[in-house]
Amino acid sequence: MGSITLEQIEHLHRRFKQISGDQPTIRNLRQAPDGLADEINFEDFLTIMSYFRPIEMNMDEEQLDHFRKEKLKFLFHMYDSDNDGKITLQEYRKVVEELLSRNPHLEKESARSIADGAMMEAASICVGQMEPDQVYEGITFEDFLKVWQGIDIDTKMHVRFLNMEPIAHCH
Amino acid sequence: MQAKGSRGAPSLGALPFLFIVAVLLGLLPCLQPNPMLVSEAPHYPAVISGSEPGDVTAAPLDVSQAIRPLTNHTSPGHAKSRKAFPVLGIDYTHVRIPFEISLWILLACLMKLGFHVIPSVSNIVPESCLLIVVGLLVGGLIKGVGESPPILKSDIFFLFLLPPIILDAGYFLPLRQFTENLGTILIFAVVGTLWNAFFLGGLMYAVCQISGTGLDHIGLLANLLFGSIISAVDPVAVLAVFEEIHINELLHILVFGESLLNDAVTVVLYHLFEEFANFEQVTVTDIILGFLSFFVVSLGGVFVGVIYGVIAAFTSRFTSHIRVIEPLFVFLYSYMAYLSAELFHLSGIMALIASGVVMRPYVEANISHKSHTTIKYFLKMWSSVSETLIFIFLGVSTVAGRHYWNWTFIISTLIFCLIARVLGVLGLTWFINRFRIVKLTPKDQFIIAYGGLRGAIAFSLGYLLDYEHFGMRDMFLTAIITVIFFTVFVQGMTIRPLVDLLAVKKKQETKRSINEEIHTQFLDHLLTGIEDICGHYGHHHWKDKLNRFNKKYVKKCLIAGERSKEPQLIAFYHKMEMKQAIELVESGGLGKIPSAISTVSMQNINPKALPVKRILPALSKDKEEEIRKILRNNLQKTRQRLRSYNRHTLVADPYEEAWNQMLLRRQKALQLEHKMNNYLTVPAHKLDSPTMSRARIGSDPQAYEPKSDSGNLPIITIDPASPQTPESVEDLKGMSRLPPSPEEDEEGLVMRVKESSSPGTDDVFTPGAGDSPSNQRMMRCLSDPGPQPEPEEGEPFIPKGQ
Numbered sequence: 027m028g029s030i031t032l033e034q035i036e037h038l039h040r041r042f043k044q045i046s047g048d049q050p051t052i053r054n055l056r057q058a059p060d061g062l063a064d065e066i067n068f069e070d071f072l073t074i075m076s077y078f079r080p081i082e083m084n085m086d087e088e089q090l091d092h093f094r095k096e097k098l099k100f101l102f103h104m105y106d107s108d109n110d111g112k113i114t115l116q117e118y119r120k121v122v123e124e125l126l127s128r129n130p131h132l133e134k135e136s137a138r139s140i141a142d143g144a145m146m147e148a149a150s151i152c153v154g155q156m157e158p159d160q161v162y163e164g165i166t167f168e169d170f171l172k173v174w175q176g177i178d179i180d181t182k183m184h185v186r187f188l189n190m191e192p193i194a195h196c197h
Numbered sequence: 198m199q200a201k202g203s204r205g206a207p208s209l210g211a212l213p214f215l216f217i218v219a220v221l222l223g224l225l226p227c228l229q230p231n232p233m234l235v236s237e238a239p240h241y242p243a244v245i246s247g248s249e250p251g252d253v254t255a256a257p258l259d260v261s262q263a264i265r266p267l268t269n270h271t272s273p274g275h276a277k278s279r280k281a282f283p284v285l286g287i288d289y290t291h292v293r294i295p296f297e298i299s300l301w302i303l304l305a306c307l308m309k310l311g312f313h314v315i316p317s318v319s320n321i322v323p324e325s326c327l328l329i330v331v332g333l334l335v336g337g338l339i340k341g342v343g344e345s346p347p348i349l350k351s352d353i354f355f356l357f358l359l360p361p362i363i364l365d366a367g368y369f370l371p372l373r374q375f376t377e378n379l380g381t382i383l384i385f386a387v388v389g390t391l392w393n394a395f396f397l398g399g400l401m402y403a404v405c406q407i408s409g410t411g412l413d414h415i416g417l418l419a420n421l422l423f424g425s426i427i428s429a430v431d432p433v434a435v436l437a438v439f440e441e442i443h444i445n446e447l448l449h450i451l452v453f454g455e456s457l458l459n460d461a462v463t464v465v466l467y468h469l470f471e472e473f474a475n476f477e478q479v480t481v482t483d484i485i486l487g488f489l490s491f492f493v494v495s496l497g498g499v500f501v502g503v504i505y506g507v508i509a510a511f512t513s514r515f516t517s518h519i520r521v522i523e524p525l526f527v528f529l530y531s532y533m534a535y536l537s538a539e540l541f542h543l544s545g546i547m548a549l550i551a552s553g554v555v556m557r558p559y560v561e562a563n564i565s566h567k568s569h570t571t572i573k574y575f576l577k578m579w580s581s582v583s584e585t586l587i588f589i590f591l592g593v594s595t596v597a598g599r600h601y602w603n604w605t606f607i608i609s610t611l612i613f614c615l616i617a618r619v620l621g622v623l624g625l626t627w628f629i630n631r632f633r634i635v636k637l638t639p640k641d642q643f644i645i646a647y648g649g650l651r652g653a654i655a656f657s658l659g660y661l662l663d664y665e666h667f668g669m670r671d672m673f674l675t676a677i678i679t680v681i682f683f684t685v686f687v688q689g690m691t692i693r694p695l696v697d698l699l700a701v702k703k704k705q706e707t708k709r710s711i712n713e714e715i716h717t718q719f720l721d722h723l724l725t726g727i728e729d730i731c732g733h734y735g736h737h738h739w740k741d742k743l744n745r746f747n748k749k750y751v752k753k754c755l756i757a758g759e760r761s762k763e764p765q766l767i768a769f770y771h772k773m774e775m776k777q778a779i780e781l782v783e784s785g786g787l788g789k790i791p792s793a794i795s796t797v798s799m800q801n802i803n804p805k806a807l808p809v810k811r812i813l814p815a816l817s818k819d820k821e822e823e824i825r826k827i828l829r830n831n832l833q834k835t836r837q838r839l840r841s842y843n844r845h846t847l848v849a850d851p852y853e854e855a856w857n858q859m860l861l862r863r864q865k866a867l868q869l870e871h872k873m874n875n876y877l878t879v880p881a882h883k884l885d886s887p888t889m890s891r892a893r894i895g896s897d898p899q900a901y902e903p904k905s906d907s908g909n910l911p912i913i914t915i916d917p918a919s920p921q922t923p924e925s926v927e928d929l930k931g932m933s934r935l936p937p938s939p940e941e942d943e944e945g946l947v948m949r950v951k952e953s954s955s956p957g958t959d960d961v962f963t964p965g966a967g968d969s970p971s972n973q974r975m976m977r978c979l980s981d982p983g984p985q986p987e988p989e990e991g992e993p994f995i996p997k998g999q
Contacts, residue, residue: 078727104719121715125715125719136770143711148712
């Protein structure tokens with residue numbers, strides 16, 4: 027993933043210490059039914075943060091492509107909660123529900139229908155015409171890449187590491 | 198020259214026609230009345246009082262001119278022989294001003310039409326250049342006839358021609374890209390324009406000091422004023438040229454945003470130097486005050502715009518009963534914002550943009566679809582006509598104005614303008630790139646520098662200079678016009694091949710898909726969270742805060758009803774549904790299925806769930822029998838009723854007719870239903886029904902009669918004696934009971950059917966909690982700005998006669 031400078035690592039370490047309360051790991055993360063660790067150490071923290079590095083001007087085509095794929099893979103894993111390499115309809119539905127979860131007035135129906143529509147669209151992008159009896163299992167990583175082709179992920183998925191101050195803002 | 202070919206004929210035929218119009222315009226001033234009859238201002242109160250009754254209008258001078266000939270005729274008429282009654286007279290002065298204005302606008306529109314009929318020329322030369330040429334020709338014609346052609350007066354330009362263009366730009370500003378690049382845009386607009394003005398002014402002063410050019414009398418301040426006028430990038434010209442080259446959105450918003458925001462700088466500098474030119478000395482306090490006034494002008498303009506925007510949004514909340522005048526509110530409030538800002542010498546352009554940006558999300562949530570379309574098209578129409586008129590008048594004014602050509606001054610202005618722009622862009626980009634994530638490549642910088650076009654604003658500002666303080670005004674004007682011509686012609690014409698040559702990224706024509714929307718929102722949330730973890734108050738953090746504030750307080754005040762709680766994703770999804778439904782209807786519904794819609798259906802992605810939902814839940818055998826019996830009985834009865842009709846009962850029984858129509862529709866809809874099941878994005882029945890029924894009914898609009906009993910159809914019985922009013926249809930929502938009727942005997946038959954997919958049902962009334970938002974949505978669709986009252990719940994959404 028390229029290199030992070032020593033300064034940035036120091037910044038992150040300070041921040042990590044703040045969040046974790048000087049413990050070696052951050053605990054009490056939100057519990058998910060499967061797969062999510064309930065504590066992470068600094069190394070994991072650093073790895074995750076590194077996905078959000080901005081791209082540099084001096085990268086060549088191959089590096090850029092690799093960079094892009096890494097970021098997208100991270101996102102993919104966020105959608106794919108059971109880690110089976112596919113985003114199924116149920117997982118997608120869950121994502122949309124969570125996105126809309128701030129509105130208590132909304133029924134699940136709307137979220138579900140949006141997710142269905144999105145899934146169908148993804149299917150039509152990735153597979154094209156489908157017979158009525160074919161079944162589309164789920165969005166694989168390649169399909170995911172196809173869907174994201176229009177969106178400029180490299181420019182959007184970044185946080186400015188340069189001017190990070192460890193502001194004390196623990197929840 | 199006559200019909201060379203069917204394609205050639207219209208274009209060739211258009212040209213002579215257009216020139217005839219142009220000549221007419223030129224000859225019009227000849228119709229002015231004889232100067233002897235022209236009365237002077239102090240006289241006409243007296244003249245008017247002595248005029249004939251029935252002759253009085255409020256119009257100025259022209260009236261008196263019209264009156265005079267009449268009085269001249271009638272008063273001697275008493276003494277001498279009477280003239281014959283004039284059957285046909287000509288009274289041009291009466292209608293002169295509106296007539297000429299209309300003719301000019303007509304000319305502008307015909308020119309636009311002509312250019313599109315002749316495609317070959319408009320591919321090479323941008324429209325703005327052609328329009329200036331036309332203006333030159335018309336001006337030349339008018340001059341040739343001997344009249345003096347009209348000049349683009351600054352008042353008319355600033356008060357009438359400029360606001361529509363700016364409002365159009367502000368209302369449809371792509372906000373996301375604008376705010377993402379706001380820092381860059383501001384730096385280009387403010388620092389760039391200041392740099393241009395001072396660099397140019399200073400250099401021109403140096404040039405003026407060179408002996409032998411005869412320019413020594415032009416002081417430093419005059420030169421600085423000139424520099425400030427000419428240095429501003431013009432939004433009209435930029436829009437005109439950039440629109441045709443379809444460049445990528447980043448560059449477009451950078452150059453365009455810069456041209457909009459530099460208005461504040463231009464206004465301040467202009468007034469500053471204009472004032473200073475009167476002073477002998479410029480003290481430090483003056484400079485500080487000037488600096489201060491910059492903030493006042495720009496922020497004050499924005500403030501005024503925001504106030505008017507909020508008021509407009511608030512007003513639109515209550516317009517649900519008078520949909521007809523909704524667009525007018527938008528236009529008037531924005532125009533008032535502009536005028537109010539100009540009243541206080543604040544930046545009118547920024548006020549206009551601010552009001553458009555602020556009012557848009559709330560107004561669009563409140564107004565009906567028709568009003569939305571109206572606003573869109575009116576704005577586009579006005580701005581288009583304005584733009585055309587501006588360019589034509591630029592051409593005419595060139596011919597009409599007094600010119601003073603000084604080689605040194607003008608050529609050096611041109612050269613220094615270009616140099617200043619290039620240096621400015623280079624320097625600023627180097628500075629900006631240190632803070633940007635997406636750096637600006639040299640290609641981008643070239644396009645930004647090359648896209649710095651000057652236009653009519655510079656001309657109008659120059660025209661405003663008065664002669665006593667600025668004797669060299671003519672020379673300034675000539676120089677301004679030269680620079681404008683150069684940038685519009687040379688740069689405007691060559692930018693397109695250059696864009697192709699340099700392979701600059703063009704605008705992506707992809708449609709926004711629902712997936713993209715979900716992903717973008719997801720990413721937003723994710724990044725906000727990450728920023729929070731890092732403890733970094735970044736872009737996303739503030740945006741999130743603003744959104745929360747917006748949702749919690751602002752939306753509640755400014756948006757009517759249920760819409761205030763609708764999250765963005767839902768709104769987007771609804772929009773997409775609508776689009777798809779409209780596409781389906783427009784493509785002919787029953788006949789073709791547009792290929793754009795994929796053949797992926799719910800079965801493909803969720804094989805288990807769907808088939809069950811779509812069919813009626815399994816009924817027990819004897820219930821099925823009962824249903825069949827009922828159906829048979831009713832059908833027979835209807836047919837009997839039909840046979841017994843005679844001339845005396847000619848009054849059409851609306852319920853019968855509706856029943857027949859319903860049968861027909863039911864058949865057709867069944868067919869459509871099969872196809873649509875496979876082809877539409879099929880959400881759950883609540884959201885599905887309006888779309889599908891819209892599509893269904895859209896294919897057969899005549900079948901639907903308002904106030905008919907059609908709502909009854911889910912129930913098997915129709916009692917013609919007791920018509921169901923629309924209100925009672927509400928009861929059908931539960932779909933649990935049939936209305937009691939003495940004739941039939943199925944009382945108590947509870948058909949608990951999931952009516953969503955059965956055709957022929959009036960699916961406008963969807964049961965459940967999703968009711969109010971979807972119905973409200975539909976009310977906004979249905980809201981027909983016609984003489985009939987607002988369709989209440991229960992009416993079909995294609996009103997009669999539509």
